[in-house]
Amino acid sequence: RDLPVLVTGGAGYIGSHAVLALQAAGCPVAVVDDLSNGTRRAVPSDVPFYEGSIADRQLLSRIFAEQGTRAIMHFAGSIVVPESVEKPLLYYANNTLASHALISAAVDAGIPHILFSSTAAVYGAPERVPVEEDDPKRPINPYGASKLMTEGMLADCAAAYSFNYGALRYFNVSGADPQGRSGQAGQGSTHLIKVAVEAAVGKRSHVDVFGDDYPTADGTCVRDYIHVSDLAAAHVRALERLVAAPSENLVMNCGYGRGLSVLEVLDAVDRVAGMPVARRMQGRRPGDPPALVASNRRLVETLDWQPQFADIDTIVAHALHWERKLKDLTAA
Ligand code: UFG
Numbered sequence: 001r002d003l004p005v006l007v008t009g010g011a012g013y014i015g016s017h018a019v020l021a022l023q024a025a026g027c028p029v030a031v032v033d034d035l036s037n038g039t040r041r042a043v044p045s046d047v048p049f050y051e052g053s054i055a056d057r058q059l060l061s062r063i064f065a066e067q068g069t070r071a072i073m074h075f076a077g078s079i080v081v082p083e084s085v086e087k088p089l090l091y092y093a094n095n096t097l098a099s100h101a102l103i104s105a106a107v108d109a110g111i112p113h114i115l116f117s118s119t120a121a122v123y124g125a126p127e128r129v130p131v132e133e134d135d136p137k138r139p140i141n142p143y144g145a146s147k148l149m150t151e152g153m154l155a156d157c158a159a160a161y162s163f164n165y166g167a168l169r170y171f172n173v174s175g176a177d178p179q180g181r182s183g184q185a186g187q188g189s190t191h192l193i194k195v196a197v198e199a200a201v202g203k204r205s206h207v208d209v210f211g212d213d214y215p216t217a218d219g220t221c222v223r224d225y226i227h228v229s230d231l232a233a234a235h236v237r238a239l240e241r242l243v244a245a246p247s248e249n250l251v252m253n254c255g256y257g258r259g260l261s262v263l264e265v266l267d268a269v270d271r272v273a274g275m276p277v278a279r280r281m282q283g284r285r286p287g288d289p290p291a292l293v294a295s296n297r298r299l300v301e302t303l304d305w306q307p308q309f310a311d312i313d314t315i316v317a318h319a320l321h322w323e324r325k326l327k328d329l330t331a332a
Helices: 013-024 057-067 081-086 088-109 142-160 192-200 228-244 262-273 297-303 312-331
Strands: 005-008 029-033 049-051 071-074 113-119 164-170 172-174 207-210 225-227 250-254 279-282
Touching: 005 013, 005 057, 013 029, 013 071, 013 228, 029 057, 057 088, 071 088, 071 228, 081 088, 081 142, 088 113, 088 142, 113 142, 113 228, 142 164, 164 228, 172 192, 172 228, 192 207, 192 262, 192 312, 207 262, 225 228, 225 312, 228 250, 228 297, 250 297, 262 312
Parallel strands: 005 029, 005 071, 029 049, 071 113, 113 164, 164 250, 172 225, 207 279
Antiparallel strands: none
């Protein structure tokens, strides 16, 4: 409760929801973000904000000293899979090298706990679903590889120095704060639910459906969509666990263990929006695994985490509410 936490990437989509969850849990929070993707207004005004890069070790040392930081939640990074294929060095710099700088500064300052944003992309195209944490890690793009390298660095460093770590592997993060305080901002998102609610508010004419000939029930890809606020709550739980069990590390999937097809998601958007959103069948998008669903046994059993917003209509309703708010903001 009195653990001062530094959230890297706290002005971004998932980081900003983690800040809200930490504040609700009574933790003092500070944010560092270079605003390459996040926005200053995603950070509550009572949260100390440092604009800068986590690769800047001097800045980090100053923040740790000023804030008395005792734990880090590390969200800052680049997350667009196709971009990682075009610009792998950028991904290894922003995800792997920047994490190296952060971990180094944390070790120098004796920070005892680090919780890291990892991804289901570390599994690549898994041979079986639900995928378990110990299943093979064979990333199929530099994004997944850059995150897996950081997991490895954390494991080696936690063994050598005095901190413990958690690596949370997110499946498809979606939705928005139920109270409408934050959500997925910005332009150019490629995520299915974001794209579909943009179409529902008239920012796009239609949604492309990338492939309907996959070996799934309706031929479209299956994913495990997890509400961002349930994910943020899992972070608070994970941090509590890192503090309570300082000799243990946590590596766990974050999903509901439930798969939904692209068409099932779009049906939910039609229901919630109260009108059909136009769909266009397209060919497959390169690099999409047919099905990606988490086994969340570890998450549920270790952290006693109980999701509150798993219903797909709730996820879509919150995403749509946020999208309408964004549209009003842009119009104003
Ligand atoms: N899709 C469409 N139309 C769209 C957008 C997406 O049909 O306009 C489909 C995709 O082809 C895919 C599914 O919807 O089958 C989900 O796609 P997203 O882009 O929403 O998410 P991904 O599953 O591709 O990616 C997510 C995270 C990545 C992470 C990856 C792990 O966003 O950060 O899971 O594999 F790396």
